[in-house]
Amino acid sequence: MSLALKVENLSTHFFTKQGVVKAVNDVSFELARGSVLGLVGESGSGKSMTGYSIMGLIDPPGKVVGGRILLGDTDLRTLGAEAMRAVRGSRVAMIFQDPMMTLNPVLRIDTQMIEAIRAHENVSREAALERARAALAQVGIASPDERLKCYPHQFSGGMRQRVAIATAILNKPDLIIADEPTTALDVTIQGQILYEMQKLARDAGTALIWITHDLSVVAGLADHVCVMYAGRVVESGSVAQVLDAPRHPYTRGLIASVPGSNPRGRPLAQIPGMTPSLLNLAPGCPFRERCAHADAACVAEPGMEMTADGHAARCFHPHRAAPDAGPSGAAT
């Protein structure tokens, strides 16, 4: 199998007192070994929840209610709690958004890294320490020996995130899920970390899912992109396909609203309206309230419409021409 991960029809629902929230709704994608997938969407689109669902970290009132998560040959959903625990941190690793809170403030760095190794393998403390040192060096942390003895609050945000990344690669996982790891960091640090991650993916053949709301990050880093909206994947394809020739009106809106692509002096393009509440979502396409192309057909649930070269969009009216017509149809 050359696929690191294959997610089929994944659904995660939250059963709250006010109703059922379909946070992840029939999501499917694939990831080849060593490739990078960008999972893009705004807050509430379900992208982080998808990551947690794969890791098996969904807590009540949430529950993964359907689909398959194939890591290599194993369907993660069929694993019991102990088996899943063994997979977490060794075959799949996750990096979180806020580096300030990811590390336990009262434990030393070496403690927190060594335990990640010893939870899965029976190695001596010295051997584990050595591997931790090597991992820190690999992510570009100078004088790792001293750093290992430090506490998290002695590090800057960027360094903490590097420690998190180092921890993630300790057991040489097949897949790393990174949930907006650079959102909380400076742009310059962001660039460095992106570069490190890319190198890691290439060199070790680790597949990477990069969850973000920032299209520019995806442009530089990913091989493939999935755009999520209201819990569904609305567009997927290679980076070139999705970013240069977006087919779904939402993607087109996202790209157009990036200030850099706007001619000077013109008002900034916006997607009108607001993200719908996931509670009691109306049937049909979730984007139709805000879409200029919506018509009577859109009250039905659209399926993924795939082109021959693997560029799919969940829309009844996916765009086929070049993107200079703009999402609202206004001529430039």
Place this chain on the structure above:
Amino acid sequence: MLVFILRRLLQSVVVLFVMSLLVFAGVYAVGNPIDILISPDATQADRAEAVARLGLDKPMYLQYLLFLKQALAGNLGKSFAFNIPAIDLIFERMPATLELAVFAMGTAVLVGLPLGLYAGLKPKSFGARAIMAGSILGFSLPTFWVGLMLIMIFAVFAGVLPSNGRGPTTLLLGLPVSFLSVEGLRHLILPGFTLALLNIALIIRLARSGTQEALMMDYIKFARAKGLSNARIVGVHVLKNIMIPIVTVIALQFGSVIAFSVVTETIFAWPGMGKLLIDSINVLDRPVIVAYLMIIVTLFIFVNLAVDLLYSVLDPRVRLTDAQS
């Protein structure tokens, strides 16, 4: 770090002086020092001699200095009832009180911590709710009533545990302790538990809220993502985080435990400082009261100092910020 210690030491000394002033004022200025310091059945000649020795006829500030000088030399007067230096009397009784206090605190942690952890991990379970309800009772019940009830149940009705006194003692590091023998332990259980109950309730509540807070933190999610076992997450990550407030509270409550031992020792006829104080109050053995006061105040000041130091040791974030200041 050194600067911090020195600064706190200095503060403690200042507080000590203030307290000595207050005690002095209470005894010499408010009360009638002659009654307080001279035994009521002394003869006229003895009285005159004592007045001269204690400088009671001198101006106030000189009296205070004399009082201080004697206090620093360890002379806090002689007990009327026992006719030995009050300070010796108190030191003689101190090990018993300390043993009781340490036993009570230890019990409080050993019982309260696991119960509180459980209540925090499974807050909606029946067990957790029962534990929390129990903790409210633990707060509300007056210490003396708990002691009485324990005596009633275990000593009178069931007859399995002794209702008063301390068991046989052996020497440990030069101090007489009683927990090393079974008989000694039997005597220690009821008073120890009585004293511990309030703190058990306190620790349960602290452990529970601390656990609930910790479990919501990102670093717990990260620990789970690393594939750590539940045992390790709770036993290391959660526990280390909740220990800081718990240890602080334990240290702070230690003083309170010593104070409440007054009640417990009276009920169980435990031969400690507390019982000595009550007995002395009842027979108006005032030098002992004064000596107890001064010693307790000193003890408290050092307990508070130790708490501050302990806090900076336990929380690595505090350690460094203080070093930088």
Place this chain on the structure above:
Amino acid sequence: MTPAEQTPLARFVEEFTESRLAVAGAVVLLAVLVIALTAPWISPQNPYDLAQLDVLDAKLAPGSPLGNGKTALLGTDDQGRDMLSGIFYGLRISLFVGVAATALALLIGATAGMIAAWLGGRVDNLLMRIADIQLSFPPILIALVLLALLGQGLGKIITALVAVQWAYYARTVRGAALVERRREYIEAAQVLALPASRIVFRHLLPNCMPPLIVIATVQVASAITLEATLSFLGLGLPITEPSLGLLIANGFNFLLSGKYWISFFPGIALLLMIVSINLVGDHLRDVLNPRLKK
């Protein structure tokens, strides 16, 4: 009624009654209050009128008949006093002492806290230092020492209780007042050149009240417990006005010989009073806490 149509009082009552435990506590508390207020009229016997006591009635088990024809529902003590009557009177005294001490401590402490917050600077520093030092010592010790110096009596025990509590109120009020002081309505009052005392007492104080009410409620229980403990140790109220603590102390001597009721029932009464106050106070705090509002 929708929440918007309810009066604040109705809303408060609705929220308060959500906790059955707190309601139970409130009911018990109400019963205690009624008993305390009407004790002289509803007690089968006046336990402090020596003429009514018969030493032949001493140490009777619960339910035994008394010499004068009535039944001692909860037994009698070593002097022949009916326990039930003793408890009724005891509740009255304990409650009175607790409430009086708390009210007085609240008054003194709140005033001190206000002054500290308003004047700031050295006065604030000094007052708070004193409060801090006092707060670092266990209340029971302070009370013990004060009573050892002052002697026994109702006034003296209230003094001791007040001395123990005031620092807590002072600190709380000062904290709240410092926050409120910065608000615009105080600035406005100052601009209007209202006298300081008026600003402090008519404007500042009422806005610092809500947390105080909750604290005071729970502190009454605390004061009652402390008084009971002191009386138990023989340092509290004199034998002529026995509170529940003294009753319990009295019965302690007979516990070992199996005559448990002399201590047990007053203890239960004390317990019910304290627990009910705590339950009500606890829930009151949750209901009045704006941060917990849904």
